Amino acid sequence: MFYFGGVFGLATLALWIFCLVDVITTPDGAPRNLPKFGWLLIVLVLPLVGSLLWLIAGRPQGIQSARDRSRHPAAYERTAPRFPEYDRPGRFAATDAAADEEFLRRCRERAEQQRRTARGDAAGS
16 A cells, blocks of 8 residues: 555554554444444454544444443443342451451351261262
């Protein structure tokens, strides 16, 4: 491709790299008019035209930076915590090391009791 000198070529290269990174880091459901993979192919195959098309017709509206993307979950992302049982009221939370050790000791005793019960039931049948 002929780019009319070094400055225009460097500007095109910088735009192309910016658009490639932008397409790759955009969440899957966010691009407009085409799927993410389609935009990636267009920007790769047609550096200048594809980059301009991405900026005009493909880039998601309302997402300016990675910081803004972290505030809004993308397609197929969780909005609730992964382990909601940790957020329930009244959940045991140790206030000191002794209380934590006591809780772990009771958990071990209960697990051992369940193992003994399971072995006794399996041997009796």
